[in-house]
Amino acid sequence: MTDAVAHPTPHSGSLLRQDERTRRRNNAERRFRLYGQVAIGIAIMALVILLTSVLGNGLSAFRQTFISMPVTLDAAVLDKKGNRDPADLKKVTTIGYSKLLVNSLTQVIEEEGIVVEGLASSDIKDMISDEAAAQVRDRVLGNPDLIGQTVDLKVLANGRIDGYLKGRVSMESAERDSNVSVNQLRLTESLVERGIIGKSFNWGFLTAADASELRPEAAGLGVAILGSAYMMIVVLVLSLPIGVAASIYLEEFAPKNRWTDLIEVNISNLAAVPSIVFGILGLAIFINFAGLPQSAPIVGGLVLTLMTLPTIIITTRAAIKAVPPSIRDAALGIGASKMQTVFHHVLPLAMPGILTGAIIGLAQALGETAPLLLIGMVAFVRDFPAAPPEGLFDPAAALPVQVYNWTQRADPAFVERASGAIIVLLVFLLVMNTAAILLRRRFERRW
Amino acid sequence: MNDMRLTERAVDATDVKISARKVQVYYGDNHAIKDVDVDIPDRMVTAFIGPSGCGKSTFLRSLNRMNDTIPICRVEGKITLDGEDIYDRRVDPVQLRAKVGMVFQKPNPFPKSIYDNVAYGPRIHGLTRNKAELDEVVEQSLRRAALWNEVKDRLHAPGTGLSGGQQQRLCIARAVATSPEVLLMDEPCSALDPIATAQVEELIDELRANFSVVIVTHSMQQAARVSQKTAFFHLGNLVEYGETGQIFTKPQDPRTESYISGRIG
Numbered sequence: 001m002t003d004a005v006a007h008p009t010p011h012s013g014s015l016l017r018q019d020e021r022t023r024r025r026n027n028a029e030r031r032f033r034l035y036g037q038v039a040i041g042i043a044i045m046a047l048v049i050l051l052t053s054v055l056g057n058g059l060s061a062f063r064q065t066f067i068s069m070p071v072t073l074d075a076a077v078l079d080k081k082g083n084r085d086p087a088d089l090k091k092v093t094t095i096g097y098s099k100l101l102v103n104s105l106t107q108v109i110e111e112e113g114i115v116v117e118g119l120a121s122s123d124i125k126d127m128i129s130d131e132a133a134a135q136v137r138d139r140v141l142g143n144p145d146l147i148g149q150t151v152d153l154k155v156l157a158n159g160r161i162d163g164y165l166k167g168r169v170s171m172e173s174a175e176r177d178s179n180v181s182v183n184q185l186r187l188t189e190s191l192v193e194r195g196i197i198g199k200s201f202n203w204g205f206l207t208a209a210d211a212s213e214l215r216p217e218a219a220g221l222g223v224a225i226l227g228s229a230y231m232m233i234v235v236l237v238l239s240l241p242i243g244v245a246a247s248i249y250l251e252e253f254a255p256k257n258r259w260t261d262l263i264e265v266n267i268s269n270l271a272a273v274p275s276i277v278f279g280i281l282g283l284a285i286f287i288n289f290a291g292l293p294q295s296a297p298i299v300g301g302l303v304l305t306l307m308t309l310p311t312i313i314i315t316t317r318a319a320i321k322a323v324p325p326s327i328r329d330a331a332l333g334i335g336a337s338k339m340q341t342v343f344h345h346v347l348p349l350a351m352p353g354i355l356t357g358a359i360i361g362l363a364q365a366l367g368e369t370a371p372l373l374l375i376g377m378v379a380f381v382r383d384f385p386a387a388p389p390e391g392l393f394d395p396a397a398a399l400p401v402q403v404y405n406w407t408q409r410a411d412p413a414f415v416e417r418a419s420g421a422i423i424v425l426l427v428f429l430l431v432m433n434t435a436a437i438l439l440r441r442r443f444e445r446r447w
Numbered sequence: 448m449n450d451m452r453l454t455e456r457a458v459d460a461t462d463v464k465i466s467a468r469k470v471q472v473y474y475g476d477n478h479a480i481k482d483v484d485v486d487i488p489d490r491m492v493t494a495f496i497g498p499s500g501c502g503k504s505t506f507l508r509s510l511n512r513m514n515d516t517i518p519i520c521r522v523e524g525k526i527t528l529d530g531e532d533i534y535d536r537r538v539d540p541v542q543l544r545a546k547v548g549m550v551f552q553k554p555n556p557f558p559k560s561i562y563d564n565v566a567y568g569p570r571i572h573g574l575t576r577n578k579a580e581l582d583e584v585v586e587q588s589l590r591r592a593a594l595w596n597e598v599k600d601r602l603h604a605p606g607t608g609l610s611g612g613q614q615q616r617l618c619i620a621r622a623v624a625t626s627p628e629v630l631l632m633d634e635p636c637s638a639l640d641p642i643a644t645a646q647v648e649e650l651i652d653e654l655r656a657n658f659s660v661v662i663v664t665h666s667m668q669q670a671a672r673v674s675q676k677t678a679f680f681h682l683g684n685l686v687e688y689g690e691t692g693q694i695f696t697k698p699q700d701p702r703t704e705s706y707i708s709g710r711i712g
Binding site for chain 2: 255256324326327328329330331332333334335336337340344345349
């Protein structure tokens with residue numbers, strides 16, 4: 001080489017010193033990593049804020065204030081004729097029972113020697129939930145032998161008393177509140193000290209039906225949970241086989257032509273259709289045209305099936321596509337038919353993906369609210385639907401709609417209940433996702 | 448194997464198993480195979496050699512209609528197996544593939560146990576009446592594939608857990624288990640190391656006792672080692688077809704000679 005004056009090559013410097021280019025590259029990488037960490041930090045923060053807010057507001061819904069006292073089920077009031085005839089027993093309304101409860105509570109107060117100045121008997125009556133009398137009545141009608149006995153009962157306290165124990169109602173707010181008096185709160189304090197009023201776990205929140213605006217203390221999720229469960233059954237039974245069959249056909253059997261392209265595009269489009277549109281569709285087709293009943297889980301389930309199908313089809317197709325073609329060749333090469341290839345080899349391998357898709361679809365359906373509003377599932381339903389399959393046609397509520405419903409109500413006691421319902425919904429979603437993960441593990445381990 | 452012995456290798460005049468006449472294969476507009484005439488003899492190893500993309504795999508795949516799975520692929524001409532046109536309307540490709548088995552370039556065992564891999568073919572074709580017979584077939588096939596001694600203690604371990612060479616022999620055992628008449632092998636050793644290749648080649652030589660074997664290979668040495676007949680493909684044409692010894696020692700066509708001597712390919 002004659003050119004002795006060498007041009008400085010880009011890599012001529014010492015390895016121990018980073019050159020400008022490397023430094024810039026490394027800085028860019030470091031910046032990019034930082035962006036990622038910030039993004040994840042924001043996501044985690046959002047999750048933490050969501051969970052704290054929901055748990056902070058909602059956990060109290062799982063504990064409810066009860067009044068524990070001995071109640072004399074006076075035969076003179078409940079069964080004037082003394083013949084325990086169910087028809088006669090039913091003539092005694094909740095007003096009669098309410099009087100019994102008030103008497104019992106008054107007696108307890110006297111026995112304990114609690115004196116609150118200016119306390120009227122109507123004040124005592126208002127401390128007990130209106131729902132309590134109905135619950136006692138139901139219990140007596142179910143078991144007439146109780147009449148004449150003195151039973152220790154735990155009856156629901158009024159929502160305002162419950163609010164006082166949970167810090168929602170204070171002496172100051174009571175002065176401005178026509179639904180609760182300061183005297184009642186003073187009495188409550190004394191009763192709490194003596195252990196007569198206290199909080200305990202609120203099974204009614206999970207099992208009872210919804211209650212009216214005036215009885216937040218009695219409102220429960222029973223009908224909504226049942227309605228959601230029924231809808232999920234319908235969705236699972238319909239969308240999984242239809243979705244999987246459609247995907248297998250499109251992926252493995254259908255000729256690739258303009259028609260299947262069109263179908264493919266439309267399935268993808270369907271996944272992006274706003275859910276309320278499905279609600280209108282359900283209203284027009286299933287209720288107005290097919291004549292199915294309103295507010296029924298079957299209609300809700302059908303609408304949610306339509307919504308879930310695209311999700312299931314898209315994920316199932318992706319799962320089938322991900323199965324290596326060499327497996328198909330292997331099966332075809334030893335003379336398996338197309339269907340044997342699909343069912344013996346492709347489908348088992350795609351199973352984990354299909355299950356994940358199905359459960360994601362179901363979880364989405366479980367949380368869907370808008371289409372259910374349109375098909376009447378927003379109705380106030382007090383009666384539990386019957387067991388399936390008849391129950392699918394009975395009116396029912398749904399969990400997310402119940403949340404929506406409760407947030408609409410004026411009484412602040414419903415705030416905690418709405419948050420409590422969200423917790424229940426989240427727990428269900430968590431359970432479903434866990435199930436998805438477990439199923440996936442199980443299927444994957446087999447291979 | 449010493450190339451000098453090639454010419455001495457006895458080639459018995461035998462029946463024609465597969466016969467192809469004026470075969471054309473198209474991928475869409477691409478004319479991949481042009482006017483191929485070939486007679487594949489029974490109980491012999493026929494090798495297809497040629498540079499990449501010359502159509503040898505494509506032609507192999509049209510012998511058991513695996514090309515049917517490719518929508519844009521079109522086959523014209525006549526291919527007969529024992530005198531029956533395999534592209535006849537009445538022929539079910541599934542039935543054909545049971546007779547003409549295939550081993551692929553990449554070992555592709557099912558993600559199942561070794562036993563289930565081999566038993567799959569006999570099961571779907573109903574070749575055995577009971578478990579004992581099936582066990583027998585599995586053992587025999589694995590023995591034929593020279594794999595039995597290595598796996599007999601772990602028949603229920605997953606087939607995907609074997610080494611590459613073992614997997615390929617498992618695939619051969621799987622193909623053999625359906626007792627095909629013809630075994631098509633598409634570069635069966637290209638993913639294997641030299642030791643595994645030697646094992647598979649030995650196996651191919653043994654398989655010739657029972658089957659007609661067609662093997663596609665990139666390696667001319669391999670073709671020389673295992674085959675009795677060799678076909679040289681170039682750019683979709685069958686350039687030369689004849690006895691292996693003759694192709695490798697006295698090629699008729701200048702293109703064959705250039706390829707064999709390493710000038711093209």
